[in-house]
Amino acid sequence: MNVFADFEDRVKKAVEPIVSAGEEVDLSRVTVEPPRDAAHGDLATNAAMVLAKGLGMKPRDLAEKIAATLGDDGDVQTVAIAGPGFINLTLTPAFWTRHLAGLLNAGADYGRGAPTGRKINVEYVSANPTGPMHVGHTRGAVVGDVIARLLAFAGNDVTKEYYINDAGEQVNVLARSAFLRYREALGQAIGEIPAGLYPGDYLKPVGEALAAEFGDRLVGKDEAEWLPIVRDRAIDAMMAMIRTDLQTLGVEHDVFFSERTLHAGEGGKIAATIADLTAKGFIYQGTLPPPKGQTPEDWEDREQTLLRSSDVGDDQDRPLVKSNGAYTYFAADVAYFKDKFERGFAEMVYVLGADHGGYVKRLEAVARAISGGAAVADCVLCQLVKLYRNGEPVKMSKRSGDFVTLAEVVEEVGRDPVRFMMLYRKSDAPLDFDFQKVTEQSKDNPVFYVQYAHARAAAIFRQAAEAGIDLPDFAAADVAMLGGLEDVGELGLLRKLAEFPRLIGQAADAKEPHRLAFYLNDLAADFHAQYNRGKDLPQLRFVNQAEPKLSIARLGLVKAVATVLFIGLDLIGANAPEEMR
Known part of the structure; x- marks a missing residue:
């Protein structure tokens, strides 16, 4: 039901009689x-513009020549050539009536792509497990979730994944911060939270739970003994x-992947990966030049295990094992x-914060x-994301504990505005x-404007x-029922x-869910x-008792608008209300 794909095929067929026998023409740019x-x-269509030189x-x-052939198409009302060779087509009202009937027959599947067989992994959020989610995580959560929904609706086999960073130093800092709250729960005076630890009150319940489970048994132990216990909890x-927090936002993942599993077992998956890349010739022992901004005198040149990532598109080679043997x-x-890759995914989508821009080339190289x-x-x-309230910026700092959480934002304005507006910019x-x-x-409020359009459609039916x-x-619905729409x-x-079907395919392919939000606003x-x-x-009213037959056709149009608004809002993760007060 993609009108543009349909007519792209018709245009290409119109070119075939013009091509000489044995002549090859690249139609991919049409x-x-x-x-x-x-x-x-x-x-x-740009067909004449991109094919003329080759012909x-x-x-x-x-x-x-192309226009002459297209003019014989029964669904084409007029053909016009513009400028140096663009071809503009106006389709017949009968064509649009058939398309409307097809849309109504398809219902909630309008715009859905046929199964591609392509497995795509979308990893998003993946916030360090060191505290509640703040509004900075919210945008990535919504963007990633809607990209996954779009890709699935376009016909792909999609897995939504969260990577738990539970093997780095940040979780040891978390454990030390929780241990401090544990001592506090036991009645000890802890004073001001030391610099470098997480000061938020959200760790108090963790300390209380540790006190309830262990009493004071952890207090006298060395850090090496209590840290793994506290860290896990x-x-x-x-x-x-x-x-x-994610459930509050309506975000769900299929897989929560623990980084620690990559280290588990003898050698672990990291060692196995390095061995595999060594066999392929991508690993060597060497040194790297100093980072930008550092002179050679400031740079300690140490031999490390390096990945030849510059051979596959990266800016430079990357260290995998430090000189001290740590990964x-x-x-x-x-x-x-x-x-x-071993799980069968052909495409891995990573939704990252802007501060991870340097990771793009290295992940592509990997x-x-x-x-x-x-x-x-x-x-x-x-x-x-910058938050404003009453015209004043809202400051947030995760490390100081003074930040606005995702849950607080959703509680104040509701899930629908948060999800929609997080998409209302690229x-x-x-x-x-x-x-x-x-x-x-x-x-001026896009989410209200779109939802009100759906509610207005429901009101028209009432x-x-x-x-x-x-x-x-x-x-x-059939053509006879829907005839007469000519305004x-x-x-x-x-x-x-x-x-809409074209928009779905483009937004999914480009991983640009903002296109859907913009489209819904335009349709509304x-x-x-x-x-x-x-x-x-x-x-021109949709309901006109004097013309019941035309009213039916117009109500079919209203139903089609409501259907597309419903599908679009559902992909965004927002409601399509029947009425608004």
Whole structure:
């Protein structure tokens, strides 16, 4: 039901008679898309522009030949050549009527892609298990979750994964911080929290739980004895808190992967990965140049185990084993990618904070080294979120314990505004989140504007029932039922609805969920505009008792708008209300 893919095939077939026998023409660059100006028609193709040189013709001359063939298509009302050779098509009202019937028959599956058989792993959030989630994590959580939903709706086999960073020094710091709260729960005076430890009150329940379980038995032990015990319980408590925060946001993962499992066993998966890469010629013993900003005199040159990542697209080679024999953090990342690849994933999507921009090339290089090009790493960066309340910035600092949590934001404004507005900018652009603006009921608030459009559609159906219009089963709509939609606003809505399947594919492929939020806002605007036209021109109202047959067709259009709004909001993870107060 992708109109643009359908007509792309028709355009390519129109080119076939023009190509001489035995002549090869690359049709991969031929596209069909909405024209920039709706006045130019329903569809536009660049076929003549991209094929003319290969066929030894002028673009305009080729466009005229292609246009002549397309003009014979029964679904094409007019063909126009613009500029140096762009071809604009206007489709017949009968075509749009058939498409509307197909949309209504498809229902909640409209725009859903056929199964691709492609396994994709989407890893997102992966916050260190050292405290509750703050608003900085929220954007990555929503972006990653909606990317996964889009990819699945587009027909891919998607696994949503959370990587638990439970093997680094930060979890030892967590354990020491929790131990301090444990002593506090036993009645000891701990004074001011030392610098370098986590000061938040969220660790008090962990200390109390440790006191209840162990009494004072841990107090006299050496750190080497109590630290692993406290660390395990603190990580479990933090992950339970994080899971609760994610549920508050409506985010669920299929897999929670522990970094520690990469180290477990004799040698561990990291050692096995290094051995595999050694056999492939990617490992050597060597030294690295000093980092940017450091002179050779400031740099201690030590021999390390290095990955030849520069051979596969990275800026430089990367250390995997330090000179003291300890694994680097990157070594775990490499083993983790190999684990995913061995689980059958062809694409690994990483949703990362903007401060991880330096990881993009190295992860792409790892994908090439591990898989030999059979799998890819696709990194999506999320810029910072700035919170505002009453026009004043809200400061947050996780280390000082003075920060706004994800749960607090959702509790104040609701899940739907949070999820929608986290997508209302491209993820690699900074986002301002204003508590007041995201809850106001106006067209300037996109989430309200879109949800109100769905509620308005439901209200129109209630109005039709009150007017005594006997509504048919739109899930079995046919052309005869939907004929007569010829108003410019109605045809504009049909064109906008037809963009949805293409939008799904593009947003999924590009890993850009903001496109869906923008599209829904545009669709809502077109729908509200047509509703308002009916206020001024009674003959355009969706419900017109004087013309019951035309009212049925228009209600079919309303049903289609509501269906697409519902699908889109569901992919975003927001509700599609039947009424709003």
